Amino acid sequence: MDIKSRIKTLTELINQANIDYHTKDQPTMSDYQYDQYLKELRELEEAYPEYKEADSPTEKIGGLVLDGFEKVTHQVPMMSLSNVFNEDELRAFDDKVRKATTSYTYTTELKIDGLAVSLLYEKGLFKRAATRGNGVVGEDVTQNVKTIKSLPLRLSEAIDLEVRGEIYMPHKSFKQVNEERMSEGEALFANPRNAAAGTIRQLDSTVVAKRNLDLFIYTIVHASNHVNTQKEALEYLTKLGFKVNPHYAHVANIDDLVKQVSLYDALRKSLNYDTDGVVIKVNEFSRYETIGYTAKFPKWATAYKFQAEQVETVLKDITFQIGRTGVVTPVAELEPVFVSGTTVARATLHNEDYILDKDIRIGDTVVVHKAGEIIPEVLHVLKDKRTDQIPFSMIDTCPVCGQPLVRHEGEADYYCSNLECPGRNINSLIHFASRVAMDIDTLGEKVVEMLHELGYLNTIADIYRLHMYRDELKEIPGFGDKKVEKLLLAIEASKTQTFDRLLFGLGIKHVGAKVAKTLIKHYPSMDLLSQATIEDLLHIPEIGEMIALSIVHYFADSKKRELIEELKQLGLNMTHQVAEAVSHEFNGKTIVLTGKLNLFSRDQATEIIEKLGGKVASSVSSKTDFVVAGEDAGSKLKKANELGIPVIDELAFKEKINGYN
Ligand code: IVH
Numbered sequence: 001m002d003i004k005s006r007i008k009t010l011t012e013l014i015n016q017a018n019i020d021y022h023t024k025d026q027p028t029m030s031d032y033q034y035d036q037y038l039k040e041l042r043e044l045e046e047a048y049p050e051y052k053e054a055d056s057p058t059e060k061i062g063g064l065v066l067d068g069f070e071k072v073t074h075q076v077p078m079m080s081l082s083n084v085f086n087e088d089e090l091r092a093f094d095d096k097v098r099k100a101t102t103s104y105t106y107t108t109e110l111k112i113d114g115l116a117v118s119l120l121y122e123k124g125l126f127k128r129a130a131t132r133g134n135g136v137v138g139e140d141v142t143q144n145v146k147t148i149k150s151l152p153l154r155l156s157e158a159i160d161l162e163v164r165g166e167i168y169m170p171h172k173s174f175k176q177v178n179e180e181r182m183s184e185g186e187a188l189f190a191n192p193r194n195a196a197a198g199t200i201r202q203l204d205s206t207v208v209a210k211r212n213l214d215l216f217i218y219t220i221v222h223a224s225n226h227v228n229t230q231k232e233a234l235e236y237l238t239k240l241g242f243k244v245n246p247h248y249a250h251v252a253n254i255d256d257l258v259k260q261v262s263l264y265d266a267l268r269k270s271l272n273y274d275t276d277g278v279v280i281k282v283n284e285f286s287r288y289e290t291i292g293y294t295a296k297f298p299k300w301a302t303a304y305k306f307q308a309e310q311v312e313t314v315l316k317d318i319t320f321q322i323g324r325t326g327v328v329t330p331v332a333e334l335e336p337v338f339v340s341g342t343t344v345a346r347a348t349l350h351n352e353d354y355i356l357d358k359d360i361r362i363g364d365t366v367v368v369h370k371a372g373e374i375i376p377e378v379l380h381v382l383k384d385k386r387t388d389q390i391p392f393s394m395i396d397t398c399p400v401c402g403q404p405l406v407r408h409e410g411e412a413d414y415y416c417s418n419l420e421c422p423g424r425n426i427n428s429l430i431h432f433a434s435r436v437a438m439d440i441d442t443l444g445e446k447v448v449e450m451l452h453e454l455g456y457l458n459t460i461a462d463i464y465r466l467h468m469y470r471d472e473l474k475e476i477p478g479f480g481d482k483k484v485e486k487l488l489l490a491i492e493a494s495k496t497q498t499f500d501r502l503l504f505g506l507g508i509k510h511v512g513a514k515v516a517k518t519l520i521k522h523y524p525s526m527d528l529l530s531q532a533t534i535e536d537l538l539h540i541p542e543i544g545e546m547i548a549l550s551i552v553h554y555f556a557d558s559k560k561r562e563l564i565e566e567l568k569q570l571g572l573n574m575t576h577q578v579a580e581a582v583s584h585e586f587n588g589k590t591i592v593l594t595g596k597l598n599l600f601s602r603d604q605a606t607e608i609i610e611k612l613g614g615k616v617a618s619s620v621s622s623k624t625d626f627v628v629a630g631e632d633a634g635s636k637l638k639k640a641n642e643l644g645i646p647v648i649d650e651l652a653f654k655e656k657i658n659g660y661n
Pocket of ligand 1: 081110132218297298
């Protein structure tokens with residue numbers, strides 16, 4: 001086969017595979033085969049650009065970076081729709097239609113919550129895509145729309161056509177995009193519609209290609225040139241190769257319409273994209289002129305808007321979370337309520353202006369919903385339920401470090417002025433949870449970062465309050481039921497972690513793991529240690545002036561005392577338990593570890609011995625009580641034998657500690 005025909009064949013094969021997969025949802029080609037074909041086509045097109053087909057699927061990959069978007073004037077304006085919100089209003093809409101015309105039926109379609117686009121085809125080939133803009137003038141987003149997999153680049157008929165539809169971001173892509181943004185420290189998209197709109201205005205189409213936008217087509221401009229009814233239009237669009245939302249229906253009268261609308265309300269919850277209502281259109285185009293138009297919308301169509309679930313609850317408190325950039329965001333602490341499928345205990349209040357505009361006060365009864373079905377938000381206050389709540393005033397110092405907050409002119413957000421603020425410096429949290437400190441399995445660096453970014457973790461104490469947000473945490477992209485349960489279990493278990501690990505975890509300057517171990521022997525509880533003076537501490541041989549000063553300094557800080565008190569209330573172990581050790585044979589013994597241990601790490605063995613009241617020494621002397629010799633033990637074993645000091649192997653050691661580790 002010659003090159004030109006091979007390119008043509010590949011183009012057709014891949015386009016068909018795209019339609020089968022993305023438009024019809026019925027894959028006919030393996031991913032592997034698809035990738036092979038696409039690779040071959042790209043190579044051939046590169047070598048023989050003159051043979052590239054007008055509808056080449058390689059166009060979908062993106063690549064072009066624009067300076068801005070050209071303006072496009074819509075030949076037929078993109079109108080919007082009137083709204084109805086309940087059955088009465090829907091019947092009133094029908095009454096008006098009935099007064100204007102006779103013998104008509106309706107089609108119903110889901111109202112997809114995305115952004116409208118207009119697509120132009122010439123001789124069946126895709127030419128241009130434009131946003132709605134103000135309805136008359138929009139923007140040319142051809143390069144970006146080209147990356148949408150279900151967009152047909154060539155129609156099944158070589159006709160000139162303008163169609164309109166809705167670009168949307170499926171929930172799965174939305175989660176992925178936000179997950180990525182979170183790990184990059186970027187602001188999250190509030191809902192899939194914003195994400196789709198933000199994406200379509202990207203200047204780099206490669207970014208768009210990665211975001212997996214999708215498209216449903218619902219209208220043909222000048223449709224009556226092709227078909228007679230909206231139902232036929234949808235069928236014709238499907239035949240041409242467009243992705244049409246399958247959940248449309250044709251109903252005979254207003255009673256059936258009312259029934260159909262309530263069916264949609266149940267259906268929408270099972271879909272993997274957002275819908276905000278049902279679009280109702282008179283089916284017969286021949287009636288359109290007689291029913292007529294207002295300046296803004298057709299009178300032969302309306303949108304029945306779904307009730308977004310809204311619930312009442314009490315605003316118990318307004319707290320503040322600090323982000324990695326230092327921005328301080330007010331958060332509503334709510335009496336937990338069930339809304340759109342989960343229990344919500346916190347909701348964003350955005351910023352000071354949002355609270356003041358809506359006059360939200362602690363103690364108010366508020367109305368809460370989920371923006372884009374995902375992010376809890378306080379909508380407004382039920383003022384008639386207000387008693388003696390005092391107006392909100394923004395804090396002026398950082399809730400974490402106590403330093404002043406600043407708000408720059410023209411900005412809505414407050415920032416902590418302290419660059420070293422522990423609220424933004426999450427390293428202390430990462431250290432606390434780490435394997436060497438509190439050893440909270442699954443609360444690794446990435447998870448800490450994410451929970452911090454989302455406002456769940458500001459201080460160490462917040463770790464132990466995470467369980468209050470169990471249901472919300474399960475909603476976080478990539479988290480889920482199992483992970484959250486595992487995390488919360490590990491956090492709970494860490495409450496009984498040894499006192500020295502807690503001390504080390506607190507991150508007191510100069511108090512490393514070893515110093516912490518020494519300290520707890522002399523001060524076996526947090527209470528005792530927190531009262532120690534510099535002179536007291538200097539009595540401990542291993543503690544020098546620098547360490548002593550740092551410890552006293554730490555406990556003199558009221559913020560630190562507060563934290564310790566909180567941790568105590570939350571049930572963390574703050575004492576060094578020696579009782580257990582007293583009854584064990586290791587108690588008071590000096591033990592030397594040598595050779596390679598297989599069952600324990602050196603650290604683990606040391607920890608166990610110390611827990612049982614023993615001491616681990618690094619060299620063998622007459623003071624050594626016995627030696628634990630692992631594989632390939634050398635000089636220390638030899639010395640022990642010379643001095644007649646008892647030697648046990650690793651298995652014997654394991655026997656002795658059985659039940660104690
Ligand atoms: S028809 C003149 N059908 O809703 C009527 N619109 O407020 C044009 N939309 O701008 C719209 N799904 O962005 C129609 N199945 C559907 C729709 C739909 C979503 C959006 C579209 C339009 C807005 C109307």
